Amino acid sequence: MRRAAYFAPRWGGEISALGPEQLDIAFITHLHSDHTGGFADFLLTGWTNQRDNSVDLYGPDGVQDLVEGTLIAFRDDIKYRLYGKEPTNDAGWRVNTHIVSEGMVYKDDRVSVIAFPVHHGSWPNAFGYRIETADKVIVYSGDLKPSEKLIEYGKNADLLIHEVICDAGYKKRSQARQDYQMDNHTSAVDLGVIANLLQPKMLILNHVLWFGCSEAEILAEVQQSFDGPAVIANDLDIY
Ligand SMILES: [Zn+2]
Ligand SMILES: [Zn+2]
Incomplete structure (x- = not known):
């Protein structure tokens, strides 16, 4: 607020x-x-x-x-x-x-909001949201491991706002921790593959689990597969 x-x-x-x-x-x-x-x-x-x-x-x-x-x-x-x-x-x-459940959950004269279920560890119901306006589509991933529904609902996005964890960082953690992260979150390398598939006009990384990595390292991991515009979000940024 x-x-x-x-x-x-x-x-x-x-x-x-x-x-x-x-x-x-x-x-x-x-x-x-x-x-x-x-x-x-x-x-x-x-x-x-x-x-x-x-x-x-x-x-x-x-x-x-x-x-x-x-x-x-x-x-x-x-x-x-x-x-x-x-x-x-x-x-x-x-x-x-x-x-909410899968599908349109909100609509007024300017925006529609569509919920889609995602896999986030053992949560029984976690969602992402696709927001459609007259001239823009914004897709917000929520917390998730790579999920089919994100691919289904993430198409034709102007902005794809997606969570991310640093590959190089989480791989230094214990196997149990790595298993947890992989069932709950999306690595930067995997996100690059997803973004390449979806081709958003801009990819905005948020909810970053750094694990000691720098912005440049995380963006480089994403860019192994995605060569479109990608930025790491900061509070108060406007896109
Ligand atoms: Zn979270
Ligand atoms: Zn969460």
Whole structure:
């Protein structure tokens, strides 16, 4: 929320759509804490910055527990803000939860969001998302080992935003750790093969597991098979 707010006019930026009170839809790929830990911030920071409508949260089965647990954890805070001496609106803390499965999960007059299942270790339901607008396609891998559905849903992408781990780095780890990584994540060399197959207009690496590697090493591993534009994402980058 702070990173988004950086772009909002109230904090000196130029993108009013990224004001905390404007953010009211979120898509969760899977329930690992590094992908859900910011939920309370998303929900409550928007509300306390005057968002006066409920939020819509999309995610795999189990996401209802995230919502319920968060509302219990912040119950006293919510009551204080609703019934204290500086009352705020009674809508912005509320959540409409949507359980996703393969296919179109969201559509409005500007974007469609399509969920596709991916293999991420022993998670029973992990997803990537394909976002389609009138003139752009953005595919977000989520966390995954190389998965057929990513190939199926990843075609004709302007941006393919994909997780990655450094080959040279993870191969120095114990065999058990390597086995874990290979069942949960995608190595940079394998990602190069996938990107070469899909030919996105740009490949953006995020969720990088560095294991001591440099940006240049990881990009070189990808470029063994993919010669299109590839970059490693930084917070606040705009593409
Ligand atoms: Zn994960
Ligand atoms: Zn993760």
